[in-house]
Amino acid sequence: MTANPPIEGDVCRTEMECHQEARSHLPAIAERIIDHCESSSCYTHIDSEPIPSEGFVADIIDMFRELLFPGYFSREKLDPVNLRYSLGQTISKLYDLLADLIAHNIRHDCLRYNQSCSHCETRGHSLALEMMDAIPEIRQILASDVQAAFDGDPAAKSHDEIIFSYPGIYATSVYRVAHKLFELGVPLLPRIMAEHAHSITGIDIHPGAVIGKRFVIDHGTGVVIGETTRIGDNVRIYQGVTLGALSLPKDAGEKLRGKKRHPTIEDDVIIYSGATILGGDTVIGSRSVVGGNVWLTESIPPDTTVMMETPRLVIREAKHAAGS
Amino acid sequence: MTANPPIEGDVCRTEMECHQEARSHLPAIAERIIDHCESSSCYTHIDSEPIPSEGFVADIIDMFRELLFPGYFSREKLDPVNLRYSLGQTISKLYDLLADLIAHNIRHDCLRYNQSCSHCETRGHSLALEMMDAIPEIRQILASDVQAAFDGDPAAKSHDEIIFSYPGIYATSVYRVAHKLFELGVPLLPRIMAEHAHSITGIDIHPGAVIGKRFVIDHGTGVVIGETTRIGDNVRIYQGVTLGALSLPKDAGEKLRGKKRHPTIEDDVIIYSGATILGGDTVIGSRSVVGGNVWLTESIPPDTTVMMETPRLVIREAKHAAGS
C-alpha cells in the first residue's frame, strides 16, 4: 500500500501555519462529536456512578494474589517477623479499596436500573468483610490446584515455577475470588475481574461457574468455561477446551438468562485440547477421559474414554524430489 | 534441572571484586554487539523516522474508547455540564497526538522506501481531521454491535457489562477505528493498533477487512479475520473462528499481495466456535449457519446450515472399578 498523494490545495507554508490551519477546523468537529452524544445511536454513561478503571481492578487482583500466595509476589523478602506487617498492610489496603469498589458497583446498578439505592456504602463494607473472610478457604483450595498441576506436569520443575509463571494458576486464582464476589451478589466487578484474567491468560472462566478442588488448566489459551458450568474435584483440562451452550436462536438473550445452559463435569475427568462439550443437560461421568478435538453434546457415563475415530487422512505423494 | 556448578577458576573474593572483574569483560562484548549492526544479518532502523512506542498506541486507543463510549472509561463522573469540557479536552489531546503519529508514520515510509517526502505534516493534520470527523459514524455502528451482543447472549446482565468488559467489543472498537485509518491510507499505525487489540483480546482482525453493522464476536480468543475478508450485517462469530486464505506456496508473499484471498460472509450468518472458512472465492450465503469446527473451502448458498457429521466416537470400556 503506498501512501496517498498529499491532499491538493491544502498545503501550507510552514509547519506551524499548517498546524494552526488544520486545528481551526477542530472546534466544529468537536461540536458534532459532543452533540452526537444525545443521539439514540450513542451509548453514554452520564449521570451514572463511574466504574473504576481497569487499573484498580489490576491492583485488586495483585493484592489478592499477594495474600493468597504470601511472599511470592511481594517486592520485599518476607520472613516470619515482617510477614505480619506486610500482610497486615496489604489486608488493610485491599479491604478499603474493595469496599469502595463494591459500593460503587452496587450504586451503579441502583442508579442505572432505577432500583432504590440505600445503604450501598454499608453493603460495600459488609460484603468486602465477607470476601476477606473467605481468603483462608480460597488459599486452601488453590493449594490443592497447585499440587494437582505439579502432579500431572512433567515440565514443571517446582511448585514455585507453577505459582510464579503458570497462566492456569493465575486464571484459577482470579476465578476463585471473582466467583466468591459473584456468589455475594456483587454486580459487574466479578465479570470485569474475569475478563482481566482472560486478557492476561487467554482463559475465559465466567465467575458464575462452580469448580471443585484440584482443578488444573494446562497452557490454557482459548479455554472457555460458561456461566452455568459445574465442575467436580480433580478435573484437568487443556488449551482450547470449550464448556459451552448449545446453539441459540438469535433472540436467546432474554429467554435463556438464568437457565442452566452449560455442561456438568464430574470428578476425576480429563479433557484434552480442543474438545468442545455443550449443553446444560450434558454430564461427563466421573473418571472419564474426553480426547482431543472431541465434540460432545450428549452425556457420557462414568469411567468412559471418548476419542475421535482416527480420521482418514489423505496422504499425497511427494511433490518434490528429495533435496529440491 | 539442577543449577550448573560454579565456573571454575572464575571465583572472586568479594561480591564487589566479582562484579568489577566480570564487568571488565563487557566493553569487548558491547563492541561486538554494536559492530554487528552493520552486518547484513541484522535488521536496523537507523536514520529512519522513529515509530511511536506501544505506549502511545495504547493511549490513542484509550482516548478513542472514551469518545466512542462517552463516560464509560472516564476517570471522573460525567454529567451534562462537565461532559462538554471533558470530551472537548479528550478530542483536542487525541487530535494532536494522532496528527503527530500519522505524520511520523507517513514520513517513516517516505524515508524508508525512497519516496519523495513532502507535506507529511500537512497530511498528518488533514488525515487526523478526517479520522476525528468519522467518530459519530463509528459510534453509531458500535452501538449496533453492543445491541446485537446483548440480544444474543444470555450471560450478559446489561449493556454496561458488555461495554465495560467484553473483549469482542474492545476488538471491534479498535478494528473500526483502525479500518478507517487504513482506508485513509495511513501506513503502519492501523496494523500496530490491531495487534495491540490482538494482544489484549486474542482476537486478530486485519484493519483491511470490511465488516458490517451489528457484528458480534463472543469470547473471541483465537479468532482470525484476514485482510481481504468481507462481512455483511448482523453476523455473529465465536471463539477460534478463522476467516483465512487457502494454503499458499512459500513465496506467496510477493505474488498474492493485494489480491482477494479471504472469504465473503453475507448478512445474518452465525459461525460457531472453531470453524475455519478459507479462500477469496468462498461465499457464505445470507442467513446461513456454520457449525462448530466445520472446515469450509467452498461457497454455500443462502439459508443453509452446515454441520460436521456427528463423528464416530471410540468409546472404551471402564478401566477402573467405580470408587477406585
Place this chain on the structure above:
Amino acid sequence: MTANPPIEGDVCRTEMECHQEARSHLPAIAERIIDHCESSSCYTHIDSEPIPSEGFVADIIDMFRELLFPGYFSREKLDPVNLRYSLGQTISKLYDLLADLIAHNIRHDCLRYNQSCSHCETRGHSLALEMMDAIPEIRQILASDVQAAFDGDPAAKSHDEIIFSYPGIYATSVYRVAHKLFELGVPLLPRIMAEHAHSITGIDIHPGAVIGKRFVIDHGTGVVIGETTRIGDNVRIYQGVTLGALSLPKDAGEKLRGKKRHPTIEDDVIIYSGATILGGDTVIGSRSVVGGNVWLTESIPPDTTVMMETPRLVIREAKHAAGS
C-alpha cells in the same frame, strides 16, 4: 441478577460510622488470614530469595528487543553517531539487571532446595556475560525469521511492519533469548519470560524447545510448543497448532520429567492452523505439509502432504424463506 437486599441489622447512621463499624471487624479477620499462613494448605514463600516481579522481566525483554532490532524500539531516532552511545547504554543497563536477576534466581533455588549456595553472584555475572555474548548470533537467526515471515505473507507490507507488529516475531524473539538462558542452566527466569510472551501473544513456547532458523508463526494465538520439541529450519506454523505430549497418566509429573515427550519437525515443513502433533517419537519428515485440524500421533515420511479427508457435512434445507 439483582443486587442483594441490604443485610439486616447492619445499617449505620452515617457513612463514617458505617465505615468505622465495619473496619472494627477487620483485625480479627486479618489475624485469621495471617495465622493461616502456617497451615499446610497455604503455599508461602517466606525466608526465600524474592523473585523479581513481572515488571523487571518486561524491562529485560524490552531491552533485549532494543538490542536485537537496533533502532526499532528506541525512543529517540538513531543515527550512526548516537547508535554507539544508545546501544552501549542499553547493553550496560541490561547486563547489570540480568546479572542481578540470574543471581537471584540461582540463589532462590539454592536456598529453596537446600543445595549448597556458593558463588551465586559470580555465576550471575558469568552467565549474564555469556548471554550478552550470544546477542549477535541471536540477531542473525532472528533476521532469518523476519525474512521468512515476509517471504510467505501477502498481508505483510514491509519488513518493518513485521518487526513492529507481528506477535510471531515477538514470541520468537523472547523464545530465542529464553532458550539461551535455559541452555545456560538459569532456573525459573526463562520460563517466566516465556509466560510473559505467552500472555502478550497467546503463543506458548517452552524455552527448552530447540528451533532452527527461518521459523515463522503466523497469527499465533493458541500455539503450544512443548519442552522437548525439536524443529528444523524453515518451518512455518499457524494459529492453534499444538506440538504436545501424548496423554499422560495423572501421576506423570515425576515419571516423565526430563524424557522426550514432544515431536520432531524436520526442515521445510508447513503446519496449518489447528493441527495437533503429539508424542516424543513422532517425526514429521522434511518438506511435508500438515493440513489444518489434522491430529497426528504417528510419524510421516518426508515429502508428504497429510490432510483431513473432506468431512461429510450435514446440509439442512432452508428454514427461513428468503427475505424473512
